[in-house]
Amino acid sequence: MSNILQLLDRGKPTLRGWQESDRITAGEAEKMQDPAGDNPRRTATAIPTPFGRMHLLETAFKFVRQQPQGNSLYHRLVAQCWDMLELLFYNKATDAYRLRFVPWAKKEQVDLLVQSREPRIRLLGNTLRLYLADPHFRELDTLYLIFADSRDASGRETRQLLGGTSPFTLVFAHPAVPRLNMQRKGDGNGFYFDNQVVPLNQRSAEFQNYIFGLFEVHPELRQENFAQCIAQFLAATDKGRVQALAEEKPNVATFEQHYEPLRDALGNAVQVRGITLFKQAEAQQKTTSDWFIRFNERVPQTGKIPLVLMPGLDLRRSDYFGGTAGTDQTIIQYGYESQRLEERRLETLGVQYPFLTVNDFLEDRLLEVPFAVNTERFYFGQVQPEPGARPEDRPLRFLLPLKRAWFDYFEPADLDKQLRLTLFDNHVQLRLAVPVTSGREVVYERSYYFRPGPSQGPMPRLMPCAATRPRHPTAAAA
Template identity: 25%
Template sequence: MSKIFRLYKEGTSTYTGWNETPAFPYNSANRDTIDDPDGASARNEITSIPSPFARIDLVKTAFKEVCKLDRKTKKVELDGKTIFHKMISDALDVGEIFFNIDKYQNKIEIISWDPSIMINALQCDGSDGHLYLADALQKYMKSDSKTYNFDQLQNIYLLNYIDGPDELNIIGATSPATLFFSSANKLDYINDIYFAEDRPFDSEFQPLYKRDFEYVKVWFTLRKAIPSFSTLFPELEMYLNLTFKAITDTKQKNELNNLTAASVDLFSTIDVVSQQQNNSVEVLGHVLYKKSNKPATEKSEFTICLNGKTDSGTLPLVLPIEAGNKYSKLQYTTGKWGTTNVAPYVDDVVELNKRFLPFDGAQSPYLTISDFLEDTIIRVPHTLNKESFYDGNIVIGEAKLSYLLPLKILFFKYFSVLDLLTPLSNGKSMLEMQTVAGGSVRVVLRIPIVGNATVSYIEYSRSYYKERVADIQRNEGGMTEFNFTGLVMPIVKFNNQEDAYYTVSCISTFSRKFNLEFFSGMDKINSILMACRNEDNLETYKAETYTIEKHNFDYIQVSDRNGFCGVLLPKYKNQRNVDTFEFAIDLGTSNTHIEYCKEGEDPKSLFKFSSIIILSLKF
């Protein structure tokens, strides 16, 4: 039985010989009846069109195709898996890279291509091949001048991925027909650029309405700012109309409706210096825009939440170190955090303002677990006086055992001692320590953030293992022992710092050297006198006594020669208003006699006793 092959569906199968087709002449209506056997699959790029500007045409066609009604659903599908959805998604990725170019300045280079200069250079360099290329470019730009707006073209700006596999790695460019278009090459080597949860040029195609709203705004702003936008870019006009309908947030719709041509002031121009020219990136002479210099973290729900404290500059973000859905719905920078993103356990860049946000690339301060917790916890083989010192709410089975708090000084830049001691809004403690099997200690630290209705803090957890060196790349803490004891007198916060007078003693074996430093918040108190008994090593133990005058202090950082540190945190009592007394003590041979007098009154006998009991607040 014979078979008639035809592009369209309709038609009889009983023709004999040559016959006239009812579909002639071919036009756009005929073309729309042709079925793609792959269903417009996005498995392979379309690369067979013999034109140097084929990609510009394909992306223009893609916007047109996606804006059509789907034959099966009879609806417009901005979300989809066809090759047209891929080309649009990739073109939007190119535009979003331009929009966030400040974040990628070490990864992306913008190269300007001026046809009036470059084509002339091809014609004049003496190469036959370059001459033929210049001729082809001129012919196509002239014949397609109206279709693709080549008659108004000034420059094309190309994106070069600096660390790609080749000497030049063009991943996309500006387009005179659709503002942006991407390369048809495989771009899976780009793995260090992120748009919130999305990556450019991947298999998860993102329509405009699902992207960073600031980026959506710049598209709608350009629509207002470019004269005759709908005439120059009819496919984009249709796509933006459908994008507006797809947005469900009424507040966002109202914001888009209120945009005017003057709204370009919300953004910044993209400046390019090359070939002795200083240009602003444009399409057909109309300037394109990037995100303003306003921090992307300004509306992040991961921003640290301070209780009454002030901090100059941009507040850092506090980022989670575990994947999952607990923080997935929180706003990160341009999108949600997602279920797979995790911050590193440690950032090698010490200065916060010089750090780069993970999965974003912007230079902005952020904090992670190792900014708050020490790598190694300090075990002390003595009992801690829990009435006078904070122990991290730990329960210890051994009688003579305690741990210094593994908190870094940076913690106290953002939080006071009162913050640490006060339960969070859900009743949980900010810091919890618990002993686990094998003598290990698990530490949980909860850092308040702006958050949302369900999440108000980031919870960090680190286990410290007995007799093990820390491995922070795996978030495993180490443990070491400080064999010392001592006391603080008095455990009182003075109302007037001028009246403050503290004596702090550290008693240890002569062979060990411990250093005590005293802090008020993050500020170290200097010029502290220290006296040591038994300096000549005649006895096994030594006592080092520190005297702090005219300064209240919040906590003590104890360290050794190896750099291991821990915190002792007194639980001060408030000073009460008291009268002034004078005391006189007679240390007799058999009895001790004490008299006192209140200021302005006669002396009185207090008591006398034959044995003295000394009360001290030891740690």
């Protein structure tokens, strides 16, 4: 019995032999399933080259323009293109992923292939020359491969090919582009290249303004043999914005003053057929957050004001940094002792910005002294015995396990509001509530347990200086 091979279930087949079937509709294409039962992440092209990938992405934009909502392979390809352009737009040299642009000069590279002594290499060169005669490539001098370089915690460097530039859609993503451990900007809708469909209208306002503005000030992008598929997509999905920009008539100089050109290792601007690709100027990038430390104004500050973070802090419904919320994958460590404060990068954002965490303010050990300290003449915050015990039964015989860094932002008197020590029979419980600019507090807690054992020598005896006033101007700290 014969079988009819088809991608769709159209009921009982009536075709016999070689007969013309009905054209696949956009709705049917949306419902196509992977025979293996999966939703494919990679697409095969009839031309297994980057050029086939460029054409496929052009087709994807035309498809999504007709059907904006969906989760088809075409929708994901378009989302990857937006991911690439957005990643370039927010790129900074200090980010966790350092972007590198490697030029591929069309004429020079093809000539080298054609002049090779190896027949198969000459054949490749002639094939490329024939393909590059396509109108999209005629005015193109250079394509760029886009790499992302990063280092892991051990210092090992990783280089990943993300994709390249394209005269069809400005950029395209590699078929096997890896998910980056860097959140999308704005609402933090997942991570770059995570195979999720995030439309242009759900991305940051700055990035949308850049895309629409770029196609307005450069009308050549709207030509048939250039990036017309994106221009038509923009006009179809937000006609009002396109018309408003056309009425404003912005010029190139006004548009470009807010941005900086992307550059390769030699300092050349990264261009696609003479159109420069830009990134947002660092001075224009947001530095907002709900978690800036609210320091004592009498303690002068220099440099960037750090964030106050901690393990388990819920950043999902807040401005983590730059207008982007955190995710459940934003995991803060207790300490980053191997990194200087100004060299730290915010987890899952990959942005270099100083932040504080538990080990920056609290020691991991408590220093005991052979006498009850004078809590009337020294700042110890709020000292209380465990529930049910009397203060005289739990005298404080410890120095504060505060590190010097805390005093870079506060005065000793601030301990009365921030610090609470609870004395138990076998441990001391510390609670440090650090205020942040959103009006909340980030609470650091640590319990110090006694470890009885053989004497390690005489206990240090630290005698406090005498004081005539009720409170000494300096807190007692380890």
